[in-house]
Amino acid sequence: MSVTAAVATPCETLRAAYKAAKAALIERFQSTSNVEPLMHALARATDDALKGAWAACEMPAEAALVAVGGYGRGELAPYSDVDILVLLPETPTRSDPAELNGRVERFIGMAWDLGLDIGSSVRSVEQCIAEAGNDITVQTSLLEARRICGDTQLFQRFSARYHETLDPRAFFQAKVLEMRQRHAKFQDTPYSLEPNIKESPGGLRDLQLILWIARAAGFGSNWRELDTRGLITEREARELRRNEGFLKALRARLHVIAKRRQDILVFDLQTPLAESFGFEATTAKRASEQLMRRYYWAAKAVTQLATILIQNVEAQLFPSTSGITRVISGRFVEKQGMLEIARDDVFEREPHAILEAFLLYEQTRGIKGLSARTLRAIYNARDLMDRNWRRDPENRRLFMEILKQPEGITHALRLMNQTSVLGRYLLNFRRIVGQMQHDLYHVYTVDQHILMVLRNLRRFAIAEHAHEYPFCSQLMGNFERPWVLYVAALFHDIAKGRGGDHSTLGMADARRFCREHDIGHEDTELIVWLVQQHLTMSQVAQKQDTSDPEVIKQFASVVTTERRLTALYLLTVADIRGTSPKVWNNWKGKLLEDLYRATQSVLGGAEPDTHSELKSRQEAALALLRLETVPEHAQKRLWDQLDVGYFLRHDPADIAWQTRVLYRHVESDEPIVRARPSPIGAALQVLVYVKDRPDLFAGICAYFDKNGLSVLDARVTTTRHGYALDNFLVAHPDHDGSYRDIANLVEQQLAALLTDERILPEPSRGRLSRLVRTFPITPRVDLRPDDRGQYYILSVSANDRQGLLYSIARVLAQHRIGVQAARINTLGERVEDVFLLDGKSLSSNRTQIQVETELLRAIAA
CATH class of the missing domain: 1.20.120.330 (Nucleotidyltransferases  domain 2)
Incomplete structure (x- = not known):
């Protein structure tokens, strides 16, 4: 019998025994739910398997097998990795070094063959000490080292040397x-x-x-x-x-x-x-x-x-370093940068001192947090924070003071939430602590999202963060009583999870809070209005055609004052940024800012005037073209073919760029495709100019789909002489560069594709994310004529996946329905897309139903 065969038999026996023991322990755990015996028993079963492998490999007596890390504590979760140390003498005296290395390799290989997820190291005592000195992770894993088998004296020397060098x-x-x-x-x-x-x-x-x-x-x-x-x-x-x-x-x-x-x-x-x-x-x-x-x-x-x-x-x-640094008041002192109560019964004697602690934390320079003694006293004072405590006028005054401080508000409220004080003061806030959100784009619980929104608002007010969102910082700097926004932030989602419209329910909570805290009528009405309308601005900016003066007039009639507009804008930006890092992007920021400026103009008394707006944009674009040395009047041939809608849907910079690209190619027989890094950042702007055909939008979407580019926005124009002038904003989920490196490739490939009029391919069926599979939403399609009966508005809500936009565009193309504009709104794992369509066939109710049915089938996950 060969050596390999002799080793294999014990390995199979040990593996079977270990597998059976582990299965029995897990089965017992599932019926008893007692986790400590399971973890210790799994460690013992693993010990037995490794001892068997150690013996089977005839490891020398002068070596030792040591469990380290969590395994060293004698605890293992069912599928934890198993960290071991093979401890060797500095100079082997009873083993040939080559033979010893061979046995160690066989042992580690056999440990893997047993079905153990091994993390192994092979070192001498001094090598262990040296590694521990260089790496805190190694030092930590060795702290709980436990001998499994092998040379006891060697392990004792290692243990003594380790603790001797541990600082x-x-x-x-x-x-x-x-x-x-x-x-x-x-x-x-x-x-x-x-x-x-x-x-x-x-x-x-x-x-x-x-x-x-x-x-x-x-x-x-x-x-x-x-x-x-x-x-x-x-x-x-x-x-x-x-x-x-x-x-x-x-x-x-x-x-x-x-x-x-x-x-x-x-x-x-x-x-x-x-x-x-x-x-x-x-x-x-x-x-x-x-x-x-x-x-x-x-x-x-x-x-x-x-x-x-x-x-x-x-x-x-x-x-x-544990002595008193300074006395702050009769109730509080500072100890090395931490706020500490002067005596253990401070909160029992004066319960309002609980909130005072957080106010002092904000106000006192040099205070980094609450001391262990203070935290312990707050932890033990939970029963004091009752109905009478909440109604105490002094506590209400202190809470408002906390919100009105010039700095430290975010840290104070987070600490109040961490210590459960915030939830005990605002009982409805306590109800949303740990409240899940299954809307496919929030990545935090409701309470954490609220505190993130408040943090974002605070950052607008801090000079050091002005570079992040300069316009928001400018508005916040001129906003009177910014604490009004913080109150609105606290209540904007506080009613989630109760059933019903959380905005409406939150209004009642906010109004009650304002009344109890003696907040003036004007500020109360603003806070309650913000809670009610906190979703409105994002919905208008991302789902409606903000180039339409009627949309702006309607939104202005909801806002009514510039103070409300500014407050809603700041809350909206902070809210979207507080949902998930994936939801906010510069494009959404531009949509909101454009809506703010257009509405501000209307509120300032300017009557929306399509003609004057058209002239203003054209003049601004001409000024930019002169800087680009474009010949005088060169734009006329192109602009004569464009309707008012084109100029209202594009800003002057885009009009100038597109004009500079196209003024020589107004009657081009070949497709013109140009791409550039988006001026607003983190995206690629793609211009397509080609003779129009029914499936053009779908064909372009097919290209983007095939290359993993997500469409953030599409602005589609059909010229008077039958050309499509389409502008797309696209991004790649894994691309973090400037997009300059792929611009030329997109130009060449897309132009070639548009030259070749192929049949539209089948849409790809991208894999759904885990989140979408777990919390799927019911896809929705809504198709209806606009107020003027000129176009149709298609609204689509569905789980996001690769190929979704192309699937929609393909259905429209098959019915010869033209896309005039598309507003693509991705909210984490969900999309809320809006399309402006034209097509004579849509005047038929039967066709509308057929299109809606096919769209629902196409977007179904």
């Missing part, structure tokens, strides 16, 4: 810095709709970090020992154990359901995971929403308690 203070500082960097990757919030239960703020990693730094400092290695040491109270220890148990069980069940290592609570696993915990859907909430709310509250508690613990550990590690 608890340096370790603490490195781990806290690492935690801050990790939290920053998750926007410092646990409230993502698909959180990472291990790495996100408030996740398992935060709990592990506390135990690591405590263990490194010799303060203890579990919550009971930290309680005994006085770093936490018995109640806090109990809370930590309870939430840790929940998070571990959540992770274990997630692994079991996914049948692999899975730490992100993705949408498509949330429902089966919730059901495994016994949550059941109700008419008001999905099972997944109930589970996620439980998760967010656990993460919130972990965040609060972790902050307290880390500060307490720091105070013991750095005792010389």
Whole structure:
């Protein structure tokens, strides 16, 4: 029998035994839900398998097998990776080095063959110490090292050398810095709709970090020992154990359901995971929403308690820096940049001091946060924040003062939310803490979205951020009483999840708040109006033809005053930016700004005048053409073929660019295609000029679809002599450059395609995202004539996917329906597109029904 055959038999036996043991443990866990025994038993089963492999590979007695990382703690989730260290002597005395290396390689290979997801390292004691000194991750994994088998004395030497070189203070500082960097990757919030239960703020990693730094400092290695040491109270220890148990069980069940290592609570696993915990859907909430709310509250508690613990550990590690820096008032002092209560019963004696703490946090220079003692006192004062506390006139005054401060508002409100003070002061806010949003474009819970919107408004008011959105900063700088906007932001989505129109329900909440806080009539009416209308401006800008003077007049009649217009514009920009990084783009910013300026002109007394607007744009475009040295009157041949609608739908810069490109080619027999990086950034502007034909728009969309370019906007013009002059704004989801590098390629390829009049290809069926598969929306198609009966307006709402726009355009082309303009509005994973159509066939009701039916079939996911 060969050596290979001799090793293979034990490997198969060990693999079968390990697989059976793991399956039995998981089955028992699913029936008992007790996660701690599962994790320890999985670690023991893994120990047994590795010991068997160690023996089968005849590893030398002078080596040792060590478990590190989470495995070193003696805990494993069902599909966790298994981190091991093969510890070797500095100079092997009983093994040939080449033979030893061969045995190590066979052992690691066999460990993989056992079905273990191995993370392995092979080092001597001094190599371990050197690596730990250079890499905090290695140093952390070795902190919980545990001998599995092999040379005991070698492991003891390693353990002694490790602890001899471990500097608890340096370790603490490195781990806290690492935690801050990790939290920053998750926007410092646990409230993502698909959180990472291990790495996100408030996740398992935060709990592990506390135990690591405590263990490194010799303060203890579990919550009971930290309680005994006085770093936490018995109640806090109990809370930590309870939430840790929940998070571990959540992770274990997630692994079991996914049948692999899975730490992100993705949408498509949330429902089966919730059901495994016994949550059941109700008419008001999905099972997944109930589970996620439980998760967010656990993460919130972990965040609060972790902050307290880390500060307490720091105070013991750095005792010389823990004294009082200055006295702020009779109730508060500063200790090394943290606001601390002067005595433990401050909040019990004077409950309004709870809000005073956050006001001082804003007002006092040098204060970085609340101390552990203050946070603990707030945590223990939850029962004091009752109905009488909310109605206390002093508390109402303090809350308004918090909103009116010149700086620190965002940080204060986030801290108030983190410590549950905000939700206890505004009970309806408490109802939306951890409230999921299944609208395919919000990526945060409702409470986190509201705080993001408020943060965005605050950034408009801060000089250091003026470069981000200069126009918004200019408007905010001239806006009286900006705190009015912050109140509106707090209430604009506060009624979500209650059923009914959240804007209408939120109005009642906002009005009650204003009355209780003695806000003047004028400001109250503005706040309530903003809550009611907070979606209106984005809908008008993105779904209606804002080149139509009647649209502007109608919007102006809703707004009525310039102060309202400015307030709504600022709230709208902040709101869209606060939904998801993928939803906002420069094009949407331009649409909103153009609508603001046009409406401001009407509110200022200017009567919308198509003729004067036409003349103004033409004169501005001519001025730009002169700068480009275009001959005098060269534009006339082209402009004579264009109607008023063309000039109203394009700004002077675009008119000038298109004229400069086309004035020599007005009667061209060949397609003219030009592309340039969009002046508004992050997109490619594509101009197409060619003799018109019914399937032209669909053919262009087919090209964009094939090349992965998403259409952000389309402005389609048919000249008086039968040419199509189409302007597209396109972007690639994975392109982060200037688009200059692909402009020439698009010009050549699209011109060649337009020369070859092929039959339109079948649309591609792009894969739907996980989010869309989990929360599909019902596709909608609405086709109706416009107010003047000149065109038809087609509105489409559907799940976004590659090929969607082309699928729509192809149906229209097959019915010989022309597209005059298209407004493409992508909201995360959902699209809300509006098309202006012409076509004699649409005058027939039968044809309309047929077109709508085919469109619904085409956009169905």
